[in-house]
Amino acid sequence: MSKIIRPVLFSSYFNISTDILFDNGLIDPFINCDTPLFIDPFLLEKSQNSLIKNQAVNRLKNQFQNIIKFLIQSKKENDAAWKAALRLLNLHEAQVTSLGYGHSGRFGSSRSGNIKITILRVCREIIEVGFEDPELICMMNFFEDGIGVDTISDLTTNIIFDDLAEITKDFCQKYNIPLEKRELFGLNNRFVNCNVNAASQNKCYDLPVLKNGYPIVLVPKDIVKVLQSDIDGVISQNYYIRDAINRYWGNVTKLTIANKKAAIKRSTFEDVHNFETLLKSLKNFARAYNPSEDEYCFYKIKEIFQYDPIVFKNNKTYQINNISDVMSVVKDTIHFFKDHIENKNLWEALWNGDQPKMERASQILYYAMADSFCRANNIDISPEADMGRGPVDFKFSQGFDAKVLVEMKLSTGNVVHGYKKQLEHYKKAAQTEAAFYVIMDYGNNNFDKKLQEIYKIKNDLITQDQRASDIIVIDACKKKSASKI
Structure with missing residues (x-):
């Protein structure tokens, strides 16, 4: 999985305020890495952007109608x-x-042809049952393991690319961001300079272009969602799917995503009307990522990257010569984060009302703070973060030998296992013994008992002359306002 190192915002690169993009209904993307948000085709009709709501929706439906038309005409594969x-x-x-899974390169790769074939085969099965609505293609990630929201997102993006390019061009012209002509070329979706004199059948687009020659396309914020699947919501809304799961597998809480998809597919294929019910449910359930709730702190970290560097400056001078120096830097970033959570209201970013946000929110927030801290204090190391499908983990390194890991967990989770097993696994993979185990304490009742067990594991390791990872607890509980203290 690709690592994210020192991300740069579109707004910073082109010297405009991130608020301008937000007010225009657009995401302020990182230009050198991806944000794990995905375009949901069911959100297009709900968009406030008229171009998306009308032109893009029609373009998507026409493309899907053509696919279904060809499948109906097809007598056999190939x-x-x-x-x-x-x-x-x-x-x-x-x-x-x-958008996507945090790739470090700016050119994507084409998915396996087997996935395309699987999609067409499932579509044909559905057509043979008697359901021919073109939007059935948008439902594929609910039927087949290996087809996720990222697959449907990329399919949608490629179809409505002209509309996204037009939205980008209009915004850039409005705010005097320079544009260059780029031509989409070949099967790998690579962009090249437009040769207006050549007899090319490819379209030319006016787009903002980075110094490396690669263009950026802006996306409305009300058509994207997080990776988290809507499968559980769909199951809860449809009695026939719940019934099928009970009949086939039993307790839904113990099922894998693959099991749930198999249950949805099997129950839906029992009756053509179930497809209509499922499609209606998916449209109703579709919700864009909410900036005000900011469940994963994606908007908050972009705000942090816009702060004046003086906020992150301290009075130390850092010299990085060995593993001890790296440990000292990492410890300072964690305590800097801890201070802002416990004493400077950053805890507010980790709560939605009375509910703590996802674990990933605190992890991503720490990443932004640590990266900004290193930049502001002229430290020539920076956290690497894996923002892909799995947990977010952090590595600070200077050369091959000086590597320090940071593992962050919520007190509500299995923190004992995280310290005893998970972190040790990461250390072994990274070939290092240096690590910090950070626990975000949300005030759950049995945390003290868990913490005692973790410290016992640490003390036992020290007694056995083994290297034990440092433990830092951060009080992430809701705080009273100054007027109520």
């Missing part, structure tokens, strides 16, 4: 109609939007 449908399924990773 005949002319089948191949025509296959050509219309562009699942190439749409890197120009800077």
Whole structure:
């Protein structure tokens, strides 16, 4: 999985305020890494952007209608109609939007042709049952393991790319951001300079371009959602799916995503009307990522990257010569984060009302604070973060030998296992013994008992002359306002 190092915002690169993008209904993307948000085709009709709500929606439906039309005409796989449908399924990773799984390169790669074939086969099965609504293609990630929201997102992005490019062009012209002509070329969706004199059949787009020659396309913020699947919400809304799960597998809480998808597929195929119910449910359930709730702190970290560097400056001078120096820097970043959580109201970013946000929120927030701290204090190391499908983990390194890991967990989770097993696994993989285990304390009743057990594990390791990871607890509980203290 690619690592994210020192991200740069579109707004910073082109010297405009991130608030301008927000007020225009657009995401302020990182230009050198991706944010794990994905375009949901069911959100297009709900968008406040008129171009998306009308033109993009029609473009998407027309493309899907053509795919279904060819599948209906097809008599067998690999005949002319089948191949025509296959050509219309562009699942190439749409890197120009800077959304997705945190790739460090700005060119995506095409997905396996097997995924395209699987999509067409499932579509054909559904058509044979008697359901021919073109939007059935948007439902594929609820039927097949290996087809996720990222697959459907890239398919959607590639279809509505012209509309996203037009939105980007209009915004940049409005705020005097320079544009250059770029031509989308070849199967790998690579961009090249437009040769207006050549007889090219590819379109030219006016887009903002980075110094490396790669363009960026802006995306409305009300058509994206997080990776988290809507499967559980769909199951809770549909009695026939819940009934199928009870009949086939039993307790839904113990099922894998693959099991849940299999149950949805099996129950839906029992009756053509179930497809209509499922499609309606998916449309109703679709919700864009909410900036005001900011469940994963994506908007908060962009705000942090806009802060004056003086906020992160201290009075130390750092010299990084060995592992002890790296440990000292990492410890300072954690205590800097701890101070802002416990004493300077940053805890507010970790709560939605009376509910703590996801674990990833605190992890991403720490990443932004640590990165900004290193930049402001002229420290030539920076946290690497894996923002992909799995947990977020952090590594600070200077050369091959000086590596320090940071593992962050919520007190509400299995923190004992995290310290005893998970962190040790990460250390072994990174070939280092230096690590910090940070626990975000949200005030749950049995945390003291868990903490005692963790410290016992640490003390036992020290007694056995083994290296034990440092433990830092951060009080992330809701605080009273100054007027109520």
